[in-house]
Amino acid sequence: MLIIRVIRAISVRIKNKLHPPKSELEQLRDRGLKYGKNFEFYNSLIDQGHCWLVEIGDDVTITNSTILAHDASMKAYIGKSKIGKVKIGDRVFIGFNSVVLCNVTIGNDVIVAAGSIVTKSIPDNSIVAGNPARVIGKTSEYIEKHKANLAVKPVFETYWPNKTQEQIKLIQEELQYDFGYDE
Structure with a gap:
């Protein structure tokens, strides 16, 4: 009995080395999710049951968020x-x-602020925030504002996992009363 369990455990390890389990994103793609190049997907959820209704363009970042292609609120009724x-x-x-709720299109060059609930389509070149999300500005103007700030605010060049304790202490001191920019 023990020998059989050991053999099974070894077989699973060998199988996983030869054919590693697919990532969540690979599984969603296999089920029909479409996404472009440079798609960054961090600790987020895309509707598994209806991922084939989701299409994501190039150079998109989704952070700790949820994309839904269905709404089951009427199912019981x-x-x-x-x-x-x-x-x-x-x-x-x-x-x-x-x-982001179902039946929504988010245009190009859009920033969705943290904590927003996107219930309606968003036009190109927009920044949206709130619940429900509303347009609060233009992405192009926001970018220009921050480009100008690079000349007057603290800018730090070391990527966050590579920062030394000394660099962290310096950043903490320099950001005592204002914000800056990091790699």
Whole structure:
């Protein structure tokens, strides 16, 4: 009995080395999720049951957020869930703890602020925030403002996992009363 368990455990290890388990993103792609190049997907959830209704463009970052292509709020009442496509354009950033609901298109060059709930489509070159998310500015103006700030605010060049304790202490001191920029 013990020998059989040991053999099974060894077989699983060999199988996993020869054919490592697929990542969550690979599984979603296999189920029909479409995404472009430079897609960064950090600790987020894309509707597994309807991922084939989600299309994500190039240079997109989604951080600790949820993308839903279905809404089951009516299932108990009418026996069906609402479903709809979710299309996310190119050069989009979806901030921490945001939710994008079904039947929404997010245009190109959009920033979704942290904690936003996107219930309606968002036009190109927009920054949105809130619940429900509303347009609060233009991405192009926001970029220009921050480019100008690079000349007057503290800028730190070392990527965060490579910072020394001395660098961290310096940053803490320099950011005592203001913000800066990091690699």
